[in-house]
Amino acid sequence: DAKTTQPTSMDCAEGRAANLPCNHSTISGNEYVYWYRQIHSQGPQYIIHGLKNNETNEMASLIITEDRKSSTLILPHATLRDTAVYYCIVIGYQKVTFGTGTKLQVIP
């Protein structure tokens, strides 16, 4: 089974890029890497996902290493509203494994 590990917390200056790492060394070939964030105990909000290629959307970029054992979520220009807990999640056909989450604090 895939297990994901993330740093407990990170700080980032407003306007700078926030780089959030995640290790998923036991990921299987058919399991995707998803990133969600959760603000104030609301339901998790989808950010981005990928299988093996790097992905970019209007919110963030996802960099997945070639061996797929780790990934990095990049928020290119962090704002105060990006302060949240960010979860790295490995999702297979009928299996969802949440990371412990990184509490990102964006500092003015």
Added chain:
Amino acid sequence: SAVISQKPSRDICQRGTSLTIQCQVDSQVTMMFWYRQQPGQSLTLIATANQGSEATYESGFVIDKFPISRPNLTFSTLTVSNMSPEDSSIYLCSGKDRDGEQYFGPGTRLTVT
């Protein structure tokens, strides 16, 4: 994209009673899941809700405690049975569509006294 709603949004229940949480998706999803988030912790998968058959439970969760129904592709219920204060959590459902994207409901905040 799919929009997921849950009812109730919150409840305060007495020890020994049961609560049924409803999850409604506004479009068909291939899979539905139920999670629990205890205070200050990450989400934990309780079970996968299977349409028309018994749910698939994760280790540590059993049907007698958390019976789940999924009568169709857009609706599921989770019952928290014989509640104790340790069951105080946020319970979330999610749906996964054909493109593999997963959507979460807003959660149900349960407090057991």
